[in-house]
Amino acid sequence: MEAPIYDFLRDYAARDVLRLHMPGHKGCGALGCESLDLTEIPGADSLYEASGIIAKSEENAAALFGCPTFYSCEGASLALRAMVYLALRQAWSAGRRPVIAAARNVHKSFVYTAALLDAEILWIGGEGESHLSCHLTPEAVARALDAAPDMPAALYLTSPDYLGHMADVAALAEVCHRRDVLVLVDCAHGAYLKFLRPSLHPMDLGADLSCASAHKTLPVLTGGAYLHVAARHPALVREAKAAMALFGSTSPSYLILASLDLANQTLAGAFPGQLEAAAGTAAALRARLAQAGFRPYGDEPMKLTLRPKALGYTGTALCEALARQDILCEFADEDFLVMMLAPDTDYVRLEQALLSLPRRAAISGGPPPLPLPPRRLSLRRALFAPRETVAVERAVGRVLADVQxxxxxxxxxxxLGEEITPQAAAAFSYYGVTSVAVCRTE
Ligand SMILES: Cc1ncc(COP(=O)(O)O)c(C=O)c1O
Structure with a gap:
């Protein structure tokens, strides 16, 4: 597979060009990559009006992912905003109310997007051991959609979620499509799922739109991400670029574009085989750690999430113990430790480090239950309301003004816009949040 963006940048860097264009470093600098960092000079194409090397590279990505695919240099956050906007736009033009049903474990950029676009969110409850994970059943989704005063335009899922739980996208899509509801999947953590056999990528399981951070799980520079649109929605495909441009910078990074471009070669080459082998190694490690009492969580193949309290460690303590051995994990809280694995992870070192830790007295307890707090203001009104910061103990009864x-x-x-109930305050304290932004009540 060709890498037209990278080839263009490399050829340009090799020429003796007097650069009288942006960027200001003129191709030189301490990082060493400046010569490849270009702007929209002739031949370099333009991300949001792509018809040359960027369009060709995106076609390569589309061929790999099996659906129209558009690059983001501003993370899945940008692709996510575009995805939500596209769904809302379709709803607005069909005269439907801008309501999106969502599992609660969303990334904050979804909440901000809904607030900025003045959408309503219909939260659908699901089982999960923490606010980071939500197990939606098709029955719960069907019930929630049918009971909604206005049929939502879309169901929004985060899959895989931060802890590595994967939604049953196929079953949920069936429920939604029967009701003319789009399925939007925030697959920020799962770009690699396409390259497993069989593919576990949401676009292969029935999603209509999906965003993914290429940089989180593929060999791509930070910021590289994709928006995927199902080909059965030609209008959404046509509008995708404009939707990205609505939120994106007019100076997308060519370094990130080149990284996405080169990744296509890797993904078309050795990566799937290496991933397949690593997924097998990771599954075997997960099974051995389960036997050793680490209580793995989730079913995402390349994420290893442990619940180590039975062994006497909070997630944070386990994270610190590993850090002392120069093993740095993705995330930890009181209950969970999240590790992101890759084909070249040193699985033996990780296993030895975990299994050699001394066992301690078990720790009991878990996150406090958090029933959905009552909504007092729309997301948008809460976001734009005058605000003040108060200590969590003094925030009960107040309305949250920002995601905290x-x-x-x-x-x-x-x-934001929800009342801070005593249970919510307890949850904030549990996770170490000591102060919150609340709407001012003059
Ligand atoms: C579930 C989820 N969605 C979206 C994002 C945003 O992705 P990005 O950092 O690529 O903008 C993240 C980032 O961590 C995430 O965890």
């Missing part, structure tokens, strides 16, 4: 989460995992505990 660190990144990672950036999954809101309470959503």
């Amino acid at each position: 989460v660190s990144c990672p995992p950036a999954v809101p505990i309470v959503v």
Whole structure:
């Protein structure tokens, strides 16, 4: 597979060109990659009006993913905004209300997007051991959709979620499509799922739109991401670029574009075989760790999430113990430790480090239950309301003005516009949130 963007950048860098164009570093700098960092000069194409090398590279990505695919240089966050906008636009033009049904474990960028676009979210409850994970059943989704005063335009799923749980996209899509509801999947953590055999990618399981951070699980620079649109929606495919342009910078990074471009070669070459082998190794490791009492969570092949309290470690303590051996994990909280695996992970080192840790007295307890708090303001009104920051103990009864989460995992505990109930305050305290932004009540 060709790499037309990278080839163009490399050829340009090799020429003795007097650069009288952006960027200001003129191709030189301490990083060493500046010569490849270009702007829209003749021949370099233009991301949001692509018809040359970028269009060709995106066609290569589309061939790999089996559906129209568009590049983002601003993460899945940008593709996610475009995806939500496209679904809402379709709803607006069909005279439907801008309602999106969603499992609660969304990334904060979804909440911000809904707030900025003045959409309503119909939260659908599901089992899960933490606010980071939500197991939606087709029955629960069918019930929620049928009971909704206005049929939502779309169901929004986060799959895989931060802890590695994967939604049953195929079954949920069937329920939704019977009701003319689009399925949008935030697959930020799962770009690699396409390259398993069989593919576990949401676009192969019935999703209509999906975004994925190429940079999280594929060999791509940070910021590289995809928007995927099902080919059976030609209008959405046609509008995808404009939707991305609505939210994106007019100066997309050519370094990231080149990285996405080169990744196509890797994905068309050795990567699937290496991934397949690594997924087998990871599954065997997960089974051995389960036997050793680490209580793995989730079913995502390349994410290893452990619940180590029975062995006497909080997730955070286990993370710190590994860090002391120079093993740095993706995320930890009181209950979970999340590790992101890759084909070249040193599985032996990881297993030895985990199994050699001394066992301690079991720790009990888990996240406090958090019933859906009552909504007092629309997302948009809460986002734009005057606000103040107060200590969590003083916030009960107030209305949250901003998502109050660190990144990672950036999954809101309470959503803006919702009342902070005593249970919500307890959840904030459990996760170490000491102060929150609330709407001011003059
Ligand atoms: C579930 C989820 N969705 C979306 C995003 C945003 O992705 P990006 O950082 O590529 O913009 C993240 C980032 O961590 C995420 O975890």
